[in-house]
Amino acid sequence: MAQETVPLPTPAQLQWQKTELAALVCWDLHVFDGEFYVQKNVRITPVKDYNTFNPSKYDMDQWIVSLKNAGFKIAIFTVSHETGFFFHQSDATPYCMKALKWQNGEGDILRDFKEACERHDMLPGVYIGTRWNAFYGVHDFKVQGEDEFAENRQKHYNRMIENIVEEIFTNYGDWAMVWFDGGAHGPEQGGPDVLSVFEKYQPDCLFYHNLQRADMRWGGSETGTVPYPCWGTFPYPSTGAGESAKKEIGANNFQLLKTGDPDGKYYIPAMSDAPLRGNGGHDWFWEPNREQIIYPLDKLVNMYYNSVGHNTTLILGVTPNADGLMPDPDVKRMKEFGDEIQRRFSNPIATISGTGKKLMLKLPERQSVNQVVVMEDIAKGERVRKFILEGKTKQGWQILFEGSCIGHKFIHRFDDMEVSALRIKVPESIGETQLLEFSAYYIEE
Numbered sequence: 001m002a003q004e005t006v007p008l009p010t011p012a013q014l015q016w017q018k019t020e021l022a023a024l025v026c027w028d029l030h031v032f033d034g035e036f037y038v039q040k041n042v043r044i045t046p047v048k049d050y051n052t053f054n055p056s057k058y059d060m061d062q063w064i065v066s067l068k069n070a071g072f073k074i075a076i077f078t079v080s081h082e083t084g085f086f087f088h089q090s091d092a093t094p095y096c097m098k099a100l101k102w103q104n105g106e107g108d109i110l111r112d113f114k115e116a117c118e119r120h121d122m123l124p125g126v127y128i129g130t131r132w133n134a135f136y137g138v139h140d141f142k143v144q145g146e147d148e149f150a151e152n153r154q155k156h157y158n159r160m161i162e163n164i165v166e167e168i169f170t171n172y173g174d175w176a177m178v179w180f181d182g183g184a185h186g187p188e189q190g191g192p193d194v195l196s197v198f199e200k201y202q203p204d205c206l207f208y209h210n211l212q213r214a215d216m217r218w219g220g221s222e223t224g225t226v227p228y229p230c231w232g233t234f235p236y237p238s239t240g241a242g243e244s245a246k247k248e249i250g251a252n253n254f255q256l257l258k259t260g261d262p263d264g265k266y267y268i269p270a271m272s273d274a275p276l277r278g279n280g281g282h283d284w285f286w287e288p289n290r291e292q293i294i295y296p297l298d299k300l301v302n303m304y305y306n307s308v309g310h311n312t313t314l315i316l317g318v319t320p321n322a323d324g325l326m327p328d329p330d331v332k333r334m335k336e337f338g339d340e341i342q343r344r345f346s347n348p349i350a351t352i353s354g355t356g357k358k359l360m361l362k363l364p365e366r367q368s369v370n371q372v373v374v375m376e377d378i379a380k381g382e383r384v385r386k387f388i389l390e391g392k393t394k395q396g397w398q399i400l401f402e403g404s405c406i407g408h409k410f411i412h413r414f415d416d417m418e419v420s421a422l423r424i425k426v427p428e429s430i431g432e433t434q435l436l437e438f439s440a441y442y443i444e445e
Contacts, residue, residue, distance in 0.1 A: 004430045006381035007233050007267035012206045013215055014379055016177065017232075017269055017408040019073035019123060020308045022315045024179075024273065025063065026284045027109070028081040029053055032322050037285050043082045043132045043139065050085060051101050055324025060112040063320060064120045066331040071338035074176055076125030076315075077113045079168060081181070084135030088172075092163035095135050114172050123176040125206075126168060130161050130192065131182040131241075141185045158192035165194045169201035177206035177215075183241035184210040214238040216313075217268045220254035222282070224274030224314055225306035229405035231260030232269040232311060232382050239268070262385060262405070269408070272307035275317035276330055286319040291329040300337045301344075309411030344443045345373070351439035357426045361438050366394075366420040371413050371441040374424060376406045377434040386428035391419035406435075416442075 009017070030037055032052040067075050080086045088110035090096040098105045110126070117124035131141050136157055143153040169175070178198060185191030189211065198207055206215040217239045219226040239249055239257065249256050260270060274295075277283035281293035295303070307314035318334070321327045350363050363369070372389055376382060382405070389400040389412060400422075401412045422440050426433045 006383055006430050007265060008381050009232070009267045009269070009378055010215070012176070012204060013267060013269060015123070016074075016206055016216065016313060017378065020313055020409070021070075021072045022074040022076060022125070022271075022313055023067045023070075023072045024127065024284075024315050024317045025067075025075055025077045025113070026081070026275075026317055026319045027078055027087070028285060029083045029085050031286050031319070036287060037283070039082070043134060046134045047083050047085070050095075050099060053100055054102050055320070055322065058324030060109075060116045061119070063326050064113075064116040064122055066326045066334060067318070068120050068122060069338060070334035071341060072122070072316075074123035074125055075113070075117055076127050076177065076179055077110065078127045078129065078181075079110050080133075080164075081127075081129045082132040082134060084129075084133035084138070086164060088168065090164055090167055092160050092167060110168070110172060125177040125179060126172075126175055127179040127181060128165065128168065128184075128194075129181040130184055130194070131180075133157070141189065141191045154190065158187075158190075161192040162194065162197055165192075165197045166201065169197060175202055175205045177208065178202065179208045180210065183244060185244070186210055186212060189244075209238060209241075211238050211240055211244060214268055217257055217260075217270050218254075219270040219272045219307075219312055220258035222274055222278070224272045224278075224303040224316070226258050226270055226272050226310050226312050228310050229259060229262075229403070230270050230310045230312055230407075231262050231264065231405050232267055232378065232407050233260055233262060233264035234266050234268040235261045235264045237266050237268075262382075267381070270312045271315050272303070272310075272312045273315040273317065274303065275319075276333065277319070278317075284317045284319065286321045286327065288322075291327070294329055294333050297333065297336050297340060300333070301340055304337075304341060305411055305413065308409055311405060311407030311409060344371075345441070348373070348439040348441055351437060353436055353438065355432050355434055357429070357433060359424050359435060359438055361422040361424075361440055363420055363422070363440060366418055368416045368442050369419050369422065369440045370416045371411065371443050372400065372422060373437060373439045373441065374406050374410045374412075374435065375408060375437040377436040378408050380434050381430075382407050383429045383431050384426055384433055385430065386426070388425045388427070390423050390425070391417050392421040392423070393417065393419055397423070 029047045086096040089108045279295045384406045390397045
């Protein structure tokens with residue numbers, strides 16, 4: 001009888017899950033207009049004066065170093081968003097850095113970002129908004145209207161986007177991931193053909209996403225969390241976005257995106273995203289006098305357990321201010337978060353790896369334990385289907401947790417328990433269980 005197989009991640013997907021913490025750096029022209037950001041208005045209203053962009057203390061190294069110090073492994077920059085302005089030197093659109101008085105029209109934020117990532121050993125990603133473009137009058141991928149004028153404008157816009165994407169993919173070296181906001185409708189839906197440009201010039205990069213392909217999936221909310229279990233496998237090769245999502249994907253408040261499918265044929269791991277300024281607000285972009293909605297440390301830590309600890313990568317939205325700097329309160333909170341995760345998980349009591357249906361973790365002595373980290377070797381796929389965690393107390397073996405999905409990482413918190421050993425039993429798996437890590441911790445809150 002043939003051995004059952006599980007979907008395997010590509011090297012890019014494997015790298016993505018190992019990063020665990022990603023920063024989405026959100027910047028656009030409306031950061032500088034002094035007006036509160038209202039998304040539905042920004043999507044349909046061109047910016048009054050793009051030369052309000054004048055970050056007088058701009059320091060890209062400060063951005064990237066602040067992310068590095070917080071433990072982020074990948075940074076993703078919004079080279080364009082809903083205003084339609086592109087933060088690079090483009091020959092394909094005049095609505096770009098060339099148009100600005102700032103730095104005499106010679107600035108290139110994307111270039112600065114990419115070079116700073118390389119200097120500071122940060123994986124670089126680029127976020128390209130094509131679905132909304134207030135400057136060109138493109139709404140939900142489309143030029144409005146049905147006449148010849150609209151048809152010609154659509155063809156022009158599609159060619160322009162293809163050329164812009166080619167610039168970004170050829171003039172700046174290799175990217176770790178590309179993120180097309182809200183998807184990237186292809187020619188079949190009347191949009192630009194960005195997927196073929198991507199596959200030609202960035203074949204080793206992560207693609208997120210269009211109706212043909214998604215190398216990762218949205219986790220179904222912007223809370224920075226997913227429920228348990230959250231499988232890295234999915235029944236469809238792509239996810240769609242909003243109205244373009246299959247009914248099965250959109251049903252029950254995107255439940256399938258949140259949980260994945262253990263029997264899915266495609267390896268498409270989930271991500272958990274939230275803005276850092278999301279506690280009592282939801283600011284992806286900087287606004288003055290909004291420091292009070294920065295997530296407190298305890299909520300960020302809880303977010304980590306329910307994202308990274310549930311087999312996803314946590315994406316935190318961060319945003320430079322109108323001076324061109326990551327704001328001090330945001331930098332401080334990010335550093336506190338990174339330090340706290342380091343404090344909690346840098347010194348396990350004991351740790352092992354191994355294969356098979358049962359693994360024993362002996363402790364140096366009987367002592368209190370309150371957290372366990374388990375990691376599968378997902379280069380070989382998600383194999384575990386059912387597992388049991390147990391602790392050896394004075395009364396014998398006690399069950400700590402019965403679960404299903406482990407994936408890249410599963411973290412279990414429980415009340416303090418004095419044990420001399422821990423073990424994991426795997427009654428159900430596809431092929432031999434391959435555990436990269438099985439660790440015990442005692443963490444003081």
